[in-house]
Amino acid sequence: MNLTSFNPPRRILMGPGPSDISPQVLQAQSRPIIGHLDPLFVNMMDEIKALLQYAFQTTNQHTFAVSAPGSAGMETCFVNLVEPGDKVIVCINGVFGQRMLENVERCGGIAVVIEDAWGQPVSPAKVEQALQQHPDSKIVAFVHAETSTGVASDAQALCGLAKQHGCLSIVDAVTSVGGIPVLVDEWGIDAIYSGSQKCLSCVPGLSPVSFSPAAVEKLKGRKTKVQSWFLDQSLVMAYWSGEQKRSYHHTAPVTALYALHESLLMLHQEGLEQAWQRHAQQHALLAAGLDKLGLNLMVEIAYRLPQLNLVAVPEGVDEQAVRARLLNDYNLEIGAGLGQFAGKAWRIGLMGYAARQENVSLCLAALAEVLE
Ligand code: PLP
Numbered sequence: 001m002n003l004t005s006f007n008p009p010r011r012i013l014m015g016p017g018p019s020d021i022s023p024q025v026l027q028a029q030s031r032p033i034i035g036h037l038d039p040l041f042v043n044m045m046d047e048i049k050a051l052l053q054y055a056f057q058t059t060n061q062h063t064f065a066v067s068a069p070g071s072a073g074m075e076t077c078f079v080n081l082v083e084p085g086d087k088v089i090v091c092i093n094g095v096f097g098q099r100m101l102e103n104v105e106r107c108g109g110i111a112v113v114i115e116d117a118w119g120q121p122v123s124p125a126k127v128e129q130a131l132q133q134h135p136d137s138k139i140v141a142f143v144h145a146e147t148s149t150g151v152a153s154d155a156q157a158l159c160g161l162a163k164q165h166g167c168l169s170i171v172d173a174v175t176s177v178g179g180i181p182v183l184v185d186e187w188g189i190d191a192i193y194s195g196s197q198k199c200l201s202c203v204p205g206l207s208p209v210s211f212s213p214a215a216v217e218k219l220k221g222r223k224t225k226v227q228s229w230f231l232d233q234s235l236v237m238a239y240w241s242g243e244q245k246r247s248y249h250h251t252a253p254v255t256a257l258y259a260l261h262e263s264l265l266m267l268h269q270e271g272l273e274q275a276w277q278r279h280a281q282q283h284a285l286l287a288a289g290l291d292k293l294g295l296n297l298m299v300e301i302a303y304r305l306p307q308l309n310l311v312a313v314p315e316g317v318d319e320q321a322v323r324a325r326l327l328n329d330y331n332l333e334i335g336a337g338l339g340q341f342a343g344k345a346w347r348i349g350l351m352g353y354a355a356r357q358e359n360v361s362l363c364l365a366a367l368a369e370v371l372e
Pocket of ligand 1: 143
């Protein structure tokens, strides 16, 4: 075997994630390693916490980044908040809702499944009906931005219903934070997780999470131990928020956290509202351009995500061949359809640093040439 260093090409990432990363964030990741209990590092972690509180729009003290990808953020919420025998209303309208169900079952919870069609948002009416039929429910769990379909659900309405019925809410915001409004305190979200690699435009492998005081209460009142040692929040928080004195829990991914600090700083400097606007503007440009090419967006405008566009593959077009040509000839990655949309749709992402006009123009021009 002739082994050499790995030098990937420079691609433009317009798929469902990971998204493009600013050179500023990549540079931050190559800074010198310092100890993960070094006072300077601890100080940076405090800043990450404050920046995450801004990104989530929360004052929750229990806000930090899990040292693992979005799936671990999802597990963090379920293993800490679902005890064996707890009834959980799980909303499924795509791939990631299905994974929530897996989590509930593995925690020994009793799942009440609410299904909506792929390409549709979670129905608050169905959730309300389930809450009435199951007054012993403890949690309502749903995906805010379904990356498999490009659909946004009404997180505010769903969390409001959960609260009215005395339930906690668990919200998947992996694809939403940074791209569309996510207002944790205003909407009364109890447990939320995101991913570093989508609209936050950071390296993959970190999952910001936040727990409300009510979620922390539920954790403290558990009768059983959290089944995962690594994700047990009562242990992790001794490292992330041990006032003054931090104790070792695991070796933090030091350089990935430098990158997160930088990307959150960039989001703070741009301003959340401006970032949401940028995603909306680039989406409008993309939608208009696709329309000119005769390509249709499959999700209704009312609940379409600007950062994840589900595009119907025209009759007779080999969707895989188109993606391969975009990748090989233009260094441009777009995503394939998932599940029910496999072979029928492309997923064009406009996430974080990728949501820029030059990318939209390139994508439209490349698609026009390839489809010709
Ligand atoms: N939830 C949603 C909505 C996602 O889009 C993803 C990843 O695409 C995940 C969870 C899992 O995140 P990760 O792949 O970082 O583990």
